[in-house]
Amino acid sequence: MKDTLQIHDQPLVAVVVPIFRHSVLLVDAIESVLAQVAPFGIKIVLVNDGCPQTETDVVCRHFARTHAPQITYLRKPNGGLSDARNHGVRHILAHLASVRAIYFLDADNGLRPPALARAFAVLETSADVGWVYPNIDMFGLNSAHDYGGKYSRLLHSEMNLCEAGSLIRREVFEAGVMFDTQFQSGFEDWEFFLSAASAGFSGQNLETFGFLYRKRPESMLAESERDAAGITFQLRKKHKALMSPRALISLEQQEMPRLAIVLSDLQQVILTTDPAQSSETISVEDYIHRYFLAKSNPAREVIPPYLCVTSSASFQALTATGLLHATFWMLESLADKTNFGAVTAFGLDEDRMGFAVHDTAQGRHKNVSFLMIGPYLLRDVIFDSASSWIDSLATETSQPSMALIELRLPQSSFDIAPLAKGTAIIDFLAILHRLRASIWIEGAKQRMDWREGDVTRREGSHLILRRHFADEPVYPRMPSGGRNIGLILPLVEFGGVEKVALNFARAIRARGDLPHLFVLNSGDAAISSDWRQVLESITFFTDASFGAWGGGTKTYFGTEIPHWAEQGNHDRAVAMMHWLDAVIDFHGGAMMGAMGKLKRLGIATGSSLHLVDLTAVGRPVGNVFLCMAYEHAFNVVAPCSLALADWCHALGIPKEKIVPTPNAPSFPISAQRLAAGLAQKGQRLPDEPLRVLYLGRLDAQKGLNRMTEVMQAAAADKLEWRIIGRPVLPDALANLSPDIQRVLEPALTRDEDLMAAFDWADVLVLLSEFEGLPLTILEAMRQGVVPIVTDVGAVGEVVINGQNGFLIPLLNAVAECLTSLRTLATNRDLLSRLSSAAARDMVGRDWIHATKPFLDALSGR
Template identity: 50%
Template sequence: MQQSPLRPRDLNPTPVSAPRIAVVVPIFRHSVLLAEAIESVLAQRAGFPIQLILVNDGCPHQETDLVCREYALSYPERITYLRKPNGGLSDARNHGIRHALAAWPSVDAIYMLDADNRLRPDAMANAMAALDAHPDAGWIYPNIDMFGLTWAGDYGGDYSLLIHTVMNICEAGSLIRRQVFDAGVCFDTSFKSGFEDWDFFLTAAEAGFRGRNIDNFGFLYRKRAESMLADSERDADAIRSEMRKKHKRLFSPRGLLELEQEEAPRYAIFLADRGEVLLTVDPDAADARRLPAAEFEQLWWRTQTDNSQHHMPPILVMTHSAVLEQLRDARLLHGVLWTMERRLSRHCFTALEIEPREAERIGWSEHEAQGTAGLNAAMLMVRPGTLAAIVRDSSIAWATGIASSPCAMPATLMRLQLPEALFSGRDGLYTSAAHDFVAMTARFHASAHRAALNHSWDWRNADIPWRARTQEISRVPTKADAAYPRVAGGGRDIGFVLPLVEFGGVERVALNTARAMKSAGWRPHLFVLEAQSCQFSAEWRETFESVTFLADANFSTWGPANSNYLGTDVPDWSRFGDQRHATAMLAWLDAVVNFHGGAISGVMGRLKRFGVKTALSLHLSDQSPFRRLVGNTYLGLAFEHAYDLVLPCSEQLGDWCHGMGIPADKIVPLLNAPSFDLPEGALARIEARRALRSPQDPLRVIYLGRLDHQKGVERLISIVEAAGAARLPVEWRLIGKAVLGDNAPEIPPHIAGLLEPPLTTPEGLADAFEWADVFILPSYYEGLPLTILEAMRSGVIPMATDAGAVTEVVRQGENGVVLSQDDTVAEALSALTRLAGDPDLVQRLSARARQDMHGRDWDGAVEPLIERLEIMQAADRRKK
């Protein structure tokens, strides 16, 4: 660090001593009180030299200059006097620090003393002894003992950077190791309205240094009714805003979660079967701490009598290790903990019951549980402070009430339904969480430590109230009822957001995109916005690291709208709704992709400001009753600014996006491909089936998809009926179900008799396409249907209406049949007649369809997205 040029009026720039500590006193308008500060430094009882540096920051009072000169002349070997034009407190401190470091290589530490404060005689000896004893400490900070307006504040306990983000726990009057300044940390001169010291220590912490409190420091803080600090508090919100911008990573949801995991675990997860307690935010984090139950109990009692200095996880969770494993297997552990914690805002308890269901689905429900008998809780979560209140209740009415009727106290009961496959190999399910909690409270209530609760053990006032509610700190950025309990750590996490997960093409695009990203080293996570249950078969469980239901009754994908953009409703929730929980659910991710989530576009701007990369997957425009294009594509245009990337499913849709005003460099086509891999041996069977097809065989025609209006189901019915009336040699298979029930046309009984249930496994889908010669899709509107691509890969001739990007892959008379929107039924009947009578045409179109799909897969489709995301992340790293 370069030495500041000294002016002729600087006195004693080179004293003869070799000081170990330099005390820097910036001075502006404190001329009368200055003498007390100087005398307190001169009176230090230390076994090493201390150099005092007085920095006159352009003070207008002549008395300041007179006092400084008098002392500098009286103590020439101990006091240096520097004068400079007014630059503010930070500039004055930096001026003194630079001078001290340049002038005295012997200085090991620098102490900041404001001109109106003072020190007890042993303060520097005590602080330097602590710095020597703790080489890992970057600075030693005091408790706050005030005079004037008297107050004694206890800032003891382990230093917490997490708590430091919400309150300034380190007074500027701290002894700071030289290495902190050598690392380039200094006071920010842009902070002129207060909190300069708060910003300084946050900067030091980001550089890897940590503080340490000592009880007997000996610092005395002058407190007046009006002061610079009181003035700063009036501008506190603005100053904090500037600090959040400067320390963006530290104040981000991800940064706060990492600190919470490291310093102040949120959950104490009591594992009843092991007699141990897991202290953590993220149960899957490698640094989760495990304690024997007896040791946990001792820690709990210590925090009850000295809770300003010691941390105890504020949220108690009573459960069993087998329950945690089952929730992990279902990919629901983090989502369940998050939802249960949010419900603690309503009640003291949230209980979880788990039950099996036959289908490969997961789902949840919840209701108020007061008065319900026989609570079979696999997990019980307890609101912060509840256990302490129960233990302090001399009547033990709460504990006995819970024991006699587990839900005598108001609680939220969540019921989770899981596939039966997740219950196999487990000897029964733990259902005694509520009863085990009662047993624990009874044990605590009978403890000999309970008598200590009636006594006060410290003369100082506990002045770090956040120590008892650290779980609220990670909520600050989103203001949600709970921060999502996932600590990202290393790796890259990407969220896939869908309103529901059933059998639709959008869901299969999400699944295959996630698969491709997982194979490239990303960790995919599924978020279900509106539905309370979803399909979650083995392939979904194997692909996604987690699944979370938003579980917010206020959210609606396409809810009430009082405004529209180019004719498309803009849901009120996306603009004015309570978005706290949706934001918290996603804010910890590296990237998030919205798959037709409608109103969820409203949170993307906030996520983007948190550093999350946001992408919008586009598939198709819907049609209004008057055939006007509307829907998710137009809503995406309305929120285009909130997205880093737009992912159209076809080149055609990408061109449309550009034509509608989306910048070209935002558009990364994510071209649809077949949504499942063919099972082993399927290719050989397909070749044999096509080669051995007899000219006398009936034409096998298949429909596979949703039985909704969009798909032209009424057209399909007419085509089936017309082919039957014409006695065409056609054999039909109609596979699917209605998903959007309010739009589903009525199916005549004679057609309903042909219907088969939806196919969801690759084996089932491959068998169906292997059977067929023609795949028919008479849709009114589409994107680029996956079923067309899957059919063509198996040599099935696509017969589809000219909708969306169908003609991007289906070429009339070359590899399929394109039907017009105006005369669909007649054209379909004509094409079926021609194909049924021309086996060579069937063979030719089938072969070309297969050839055109060769090499079209999701790894190739997703590669441009992965490359773009990694370029964006690398650019962000360079900015830091």
């Protein structure tokens, strides 16, 4: 007895027994601890939580008096289970320096004799384990539940993995983790362990723990099951950081990646969520073993649900396009809806990028370079006794359905062949037959564990993150080093807004941040090499129901609220962009409806505004008004001119939210090139015809009718005209006047061509109905081209009448334009003076400076 007393003087483990109303069953619990077989002392701390039953006090006192010093009796006013446990912990921390781990035993539960020794041995041998948790063998209502398998914070965010009856390292409590007394109706243990996980600790299941749980039909936990929804809501609110999508995708990557990417030529399998990263790379043989291990006990073991077969060359080729993540996101969506998702590619002569999704791949499937299959079909074809159905994949008349992603890429810039001519079908069938012939397949069909696997969510772990986005597939990208900033455009062609966005991207890159492009309304875009040089990734928003405008039944001060803004699948959009640090909307129309959700995820949101559209009768409408409607969803608004900034403020956007980002020339030009051009312009002879340039889109907004009038009226003047551009709609060409058509040249896309055009020109004519601040004017002025422009929008912020150009009123634009042209044609000194002033006024006007305040505001600086 003396040895027993001595061993308990320096206990290594303390058992806290909180007691309220279990005055008789308490004896069984205490006895089960006294019966522990362990090579170290165990202290029992009975905490009477103000139980009104005298018997509880009597039992506790008697045990404490007769088993001193092994049993300590603490009594306290009633405060609930969490408070009672904390009381016991505080006593231990204050008085028992030798205790290295604490166990919580509810007064109606029990332990098998080897339990604490076994659990303590795990803590001793695994320094990275913060607590050891048991399986739950229930008596009373008999059942047995397996909580085995690797500990996962991802799973723990979704379900209560760990029983309170766990052995917890002292350091957890010393780190300040205690039971939250606000959680009184149950789930205290879940909250406690989430706090421990947040503090950097992790758990480990011990199969042989030997914990016995008394289960009755009506118990506190049964009561709390009824309140589960409310309690879970409180939990998620408190542990927002752990349960945020950013945290969850990192956990998914680390613990339960959703993709198994087979590089068939290397016989390697990459286990990952983010295809640009790798959680783990294993051999095909290891993958096969793990696959069947997971199928033999899905509650304990996990395998990525999606299998994608490709080759290393195809994988590298896809990575080079910048479409890697977008493609895998699309594949995952398709594999959910059909039997297979697949990828092929098509080479374009033009410098454009895009994709198309074909619901059936018939005839084109045999050369696909990527093939993805979902979890349920894979399982079915592996365990199916016959293989003829799946083997038909390799034939012309493939029976399994397959949706095909066809990537369209400029063949001058990318190696198309590995994407266009792959062997993914054959490689997949090879892997499949290896799986079917595996030595493990028979064993995987057998149920060997007698306990019920309770961690059923392990098999569908990729659905945990989806839950935050209404079960939409989540873009498989990890928040990585550096700030990731998304640029949202409805389409990418050659418009001014796109050019501004490209320059934003350049400025973002120059700051060391990472720009990502999201194209909303089209599967095909003019994403040229200029874009590709600066972008980190490109994604096409694959929601066929998305429309930037249209279908709306409500208006906001006369501007339609598009249907998708109100009722579209915002979750899919948010699932696409959840991983970004910031997004900038460039007149994305209906996408503004999803901005609020992005903002609530902690993503900084900005709106880049360019011009107020006018209806046919001249009423202001458009993206600026839509931005007003969704103003609360944006952190920062970036009007492209001071006038637009004032206008936004006048309409109600707080001043601190408005960061004007004045436009600048859309392409860079070297000082030498600029000087050479200006010098060349200075050598023009006075009797040469005045060179007049129009450069831009050919649509009604641009005042083409006025320009035609001017051209007709000046037919006899010594003027040389060049009109460069194209209409948005190709068939609108025929509607252009013969005067324009006679001198019309195709649109210019290359910077060198634009520079050459501005070098040629003396004057830029732009008689628009409405504008923002056209980039063409700034580019022209930079190269000394004198602007003759209507005074609309913010044009007046850069063109000062008579000083660096002619700013003419819209009402009398034709006459004033004619006068200006004739003046310059006959007064070359004036032309030269205005040209120099125009060039001088553009010095220092660049995107790095222009965007800095906005980008600083977006990053919270």
